[in-house]
Amino acid sequence: MKAIIMPIIYNLSVFGMCAFAVTHLKIFRKTLHQSIYSNRDRLLLILLFGALAALGNFLSVVDIKGALANNRTTGIVLGGLLGGPLVGIGAGILGAIPRYFLGGFTMPAAVASSLVIGLVSGLISSHYGKRGITLKIAFITALISELILKLMVLIFSVPFDAALELEKKIALPTIIGTCVATVFFISIVRHIFAEEEKVQTRSAVQAMQVIRSADQVLTNGLNEESAALVANIIYKELEPAAVAVTSPTKVLSYIGVGSDHHLTGSPIITNTSKRVCLIRQSVVARTKIEVGCPNESCPLTGVIEAPLIVGEKLLGSIKLFKVENKLILPYEIELIEGIARFLSSQLANHQAERQEKLLREAEYRILKAQVNPHFLFNTLATIHVLIRNDGEAARRLTRDLSNLLRRTLSSDREMVPLWEEMETVRKYVNIEQARFGPRLAMEVEIPDRLYSQTVPVFTIQPLVENAIKHGLSPRSEGGRVKITAWQKAQLFYICVKDNGLGITDDRNTINNDDELPAHEGPGIGLSNIKSRLAHIYGDQGNITINSKQGIGTEVTLTMPLCLENEPEGTVSTVK
Known part of the structure; x- marks a missing residue:
């Protein structure tokens, strides 16, 4: 038993490092946050969890009279729980391929059970949803999957006596290993979801604070006075390194680091502002070179710039700056874009009210005449x-x-x-x-x-x-x-x-x-x-x-x- 338990513990340690690495991949987190998976998303998850399943065939391989004890099941269960039936079956196929070539008298049962486990775990995911997978559900699913594997080994493996003897030795440690690994990975994923919800909540609160404070600020249009009010509100609520509000040609207001050369009233000098004027879409720069400030001593190393557009006309932009190569988070991009859309709607309302007022004044003049x-x-x-x-x-x-x-x-x-x-x-x-x-x-x-x-x-x-x-x-x-x-x-x-x-x-x-x-x-x-x-x-x-x-x-x-x-x-x- 000790000869089996120690390799399983080693296997869990390696799997833990792999889980940490996978869950910190940007592409994995981005895919995981999708409410509905595209075919591309499913293919990515199949490859990731299929790779974990395939790796499980080689980690802690223990040959007991022609049979293999390993943790292949974990990758398949995770694929089904987080990706659904298609991902579960796909991960099962990828995990079963190397198991087929490893051979052994339990090989047919192991290969077949990989597909069944992928399907079962995927159906559980379809019922609860990936965000509804609790640690308890993950544990029970891993346990059921291991029991399916054990049952199929006993039914389809020949000779039966050898299969029974094998399961007596490896059943408990492999079940514990699969359940622990599955729960550990799901706990990381749930932490990711909780972190995302916390960020979204913070983003929503910040957006509401900015919107509440900036309401009616642009009732007289976009000028240096109203731009200064907007910049102060964003700087106070979001606490970035610097904030700027620009027109298509000049800086209307600038607050924060770099204010010694990014002067209010001066022409726009950064590459991002010029690009926003050109493409009329948000621009994100993550390096000092991309920011494009001609001042060599400028400390700005990143910027999110969102346009202020009314109808077909570009009226300006709002810019949030970073320093010291700090990471620009996705929620920050969405936050600035949301604030820009709100301010654009305020400007649109101002223009509509102004046009209505001019029309009313014209009608009044006609009335008097x-x-x-x-x-x-x-x-x-x-x-x-x-x-x-x-x-x-x-x-x-x-x-x-x-x-x-x-x-x-x-x-x-x-x-x-x-x-x-x-x-x-x-x-x-x-x-x-x-x-x-x-x-x-x-x-x-x-x-x-x-x-x-x-x-x-x-x-x-x-x-x-x-x-x-x-x-x-x-x-x-x-x-x-x-x-x-x-x-x-x-x-x-x-x-x-x-x-x-x-x-x-x-x-x-x-x-x-x-x-x-x-x-x-x-x-x-x-x-x-x-x-x-x-x-x-x-x-x-x-x-x-x-x-x-x-x-x-x-x-x-x-x-x-x-x-x-x-x-x-x-x-x-x-x-």
């Missing part, structure tokens, strides 16, 4: 007539027109208090009353406290203009425009109602989600007001139209209640 030329010509003609007949009335009308045009063309504010908007309405109605005379009447019912409600500029006056132009003007007898406002809960309502012709539309009531009618001719459409309310207030901004032909039209605007301090004396001037 939409002064009906017929209204202007008619007003000037009225002033011309009044100059002859009523100089004081002409003066008042000229003043109102001047104030109206000044407010319409020069105001840059998007929100104004209601009292100010009603001043614009009053001036407009005064001008129209000079033309229509007693045919046009206006009534206002607004509680004093609601005059401090803020409203989008030029939302009430266009409604009054539409009521007069399209509702009352075509009628020989004219009509009345009534403006009312009220509060309900936390919502503000204002209604412009006329007793004119009504809208030519089959619908009596038109809600916010319906398509609004478009009046013919120049002027400010209801759809413009609708879109502005939706942009400013979202779902709380609403427009509703009730109209009946021959009876009149009622347009109601809804918006959140927002009261400001009201200047003293303004209410009385509006009424």
Whole structure:
């Protein structure tokens, strides 16, 4: 027994060194981390575990009356547990080939059992998954595999008496050796998985800390100020040797080792930055030469550089530097790339918001420029007539027109208090009353406290203009425009109602989600007001139209209640 146990112990020692070497191979760890094996991955695992199985035929070879005691089974069991049935059978075949040529009366059973053990261990792996293989499962699988081998040797080996005598001598030590070796290897693999999970957790935590800290940092775009904030956040959270944020042409911010010659505002000088600008993909440099800094005393020996891309345009990059030839880990590459994607999305959102703001400003300018030329010509003609007949009335009308045009063309504010908007309405109605005379009447019912409600500029006056132009003007007898406002809960309502012709539309009531009618001719459409309310207030901004032909039209605007301090004396001037 001692002659068998000592070689088995020696075999385990050699196997332990082999296991340590295999599990530290980068290609093995990379393959092991794959969630689904490719054919290439399976072939690699077959070769690795097949080599261990084949090696087991020659380690601690003990010839007992024409039979061999060895640890071939370990490599096959590991292949099945970590690679599945195909890898297990493949490793079994590779392990069985040298066993076939070694001969012995147990050779047929040993060869056949290699394939069976590979299949069984592979099926166990399929059931639990490679990450679900515990030390207990590994031990039981190794034990079952050794029992399969012993059973097949007893069944298929001739003579039976010799096979039985052999197993009495080698069964216990070989079972112990295979179980110990299998559990030892699986413990290393589980440590690798645990280490990977720890790294992934750390990476996720670091990414979340960077994202949380960098949120809204790039709301004004990528410039030296925002780049400095980003670089400081990454430097603080990830603690690299150095961090840089660049544009396609220059360094926007640099923090850390090498800041004596990697200066903010200086042109980009490293090879990696030039390559990122060229290929628009992440670049990893692991040597000082690959980094490509022309300064010979530069201490930087490695860098991960990820581009900041919005649409098809390269806006810059973020760079994480290493020194003293420190290893660049895969999770660090994924982390920097993830942060770069987040920052790119922030820049994309900023550009979209900026474009939307410019579009809104353009629409607002168009809105202000939409002064009906017929209204202007008619007003000037009225002033011309009044100059002859009523100089004081002409003066008042000229003043109102001047104030109206000044407010319409020069105001840059998007929100104004209601009292100010009603001043614009009053001036407009005064001008129209000079033309229509007693045919046009206006009534206002607004509680004093609601005059401090803020409203989008030029939302009430266009409604009054539409009521007069399209509702009352075509009628020989004219009509009345009534403006009312009220509060309900936390919502503000204002209604412009006329007793004119009504809208030519089959619908009596038109809600916010319906398509609004478009009046013919120049002027400010209801759809413009609708879109502005939706942009400013979202779902709380609403427009509703009730109209009946021959009876009149009622347009109601809804918006959140927002009261400001009201200047003293303004209410009385509006009424």
